[in-house]
Amino acid sequence: MIGRLNHIAIAVPDLDAAAAKYRDQLGARIGMQQPLPEHGVTVVFIDTGNTKVELLEPLGEGSPIAAFLEKNPGGGMHHVCFEVADLAAAIARLQQAGARVLGDGRPRTGAHGNPVVFLHPRDFDGTLIELEETGS
Amino acid sequence: MIGRLNHIAIAVPDLDAAAAKYRDQLGARIGMQQPLPEHGVTVVFIDTGNTKVELLEPLGEGSPIAAFLEKNPGGGMHHVCFEVADLAAAIARLQQAGARVLGDGRPRTGAHGNPVVFLHPRDFDGTLIELEETGS
Numbered sequence: 618m619i620g621r622l623n624h625i626a627i628a629v630p631d632l633d634a635a636a637a638k639y640r641d642q643l644g645a646r647i648g649m650q651q652p653l654p655e656h657g658v659t660v661v662f663i664d665t666g667n668t669k670v671e672l673l674e675p676l677g678e679g680s681p682i683a684a685f686l687e688k689n690p691g692g693g694m695h696h697v698c699f700e701v702a703d704l705a706a707a708i709a710r711l712q713q714a715g716a717r718v719l720g721d722g723r724p725r726t727g728a729h730g731n732p733v734v735f736l737h738p739r740d741f742d743g744t745l746i747e748l749e750e751t752g753s
Numbered sequence: 754m755i756g757r758l759n760h761i762a763i764a765v766p767d768l769d770a771a772a773a774k775y776r777d778q779l780g781a782r783i784g785m786q787q788p789l790p791e792h793g794v795t796v797v798f799i800d801t802g803n804t805k806v807e808l809l810e811p812l813g814e815g816s817p818i819a820a821f822l823e824k825n826p827g828g829g830m831h832h833v834c835f836e837v838a839d840l841a842a843a844i845a846r847l848q849q850a851g852a853r854v855l856g857d858g859r860p861r862t863g864a865h866g867n868p869v870v871f872l873h874p875r876d877f878d879g880t881l882i883e884l885e886e887t888g889s
Binding site: 618619625627630635638642643644645665666667697711714716738739741742743744 | 754755757758761764765766771774778779780781802803804806808825828829830833843846877878880882
């Protein structure tokens, strides 16, 4: 079912500073800052060749990462995203097994324009898992 | 400098249960349990095609993930590992920029038999970063 690891997301308190560290100290290829107001974050993508790291900073009111940063003011690994070919089938299989899909259980449009859901971290060892239907 | 994302590691309190969830609920391709007593963990690899997820359970006394699981009894994302071609050069660049290499600052042999170092999570937004010299 799950395919490629699409990205890992790291919530950071200061996106400029975080991106500069990845660029200057780790020599990473970083992209431009992209404000995504409809998702409540500003993001910088890091291309590692085989996958991506996303640095996320809260944007606006009610950012989905605000509570995480209140609990972890220095930042931290926020979630991991796996690709799936058929999100509806994935949701059905997970819910049948008792795993909880966050929100109303229906896909919404994620930051890359594809349908996504998030799974409850308590059902997966404290790890917030995003599933993204990539259509591949 | 940093190249491919080699793996992300998730610390779990019950490796059997965690691996079964990834296999049965997420349909992941999981490997056999591998006890690595010299690293204080038992590991299950999940091959995502482009990279790996490592599920880690403490093994023996003084496991390097014991303190993390005491703080996060339900488990959680523990570290992310990036590949580098020249670890000595990477360490020099990082230390020049003021980043802290854990331990005595020298590479040790990691779980895959390659030289590795870990960077202080406070220097990278609460993220524990492993650098692995893959010789590629």
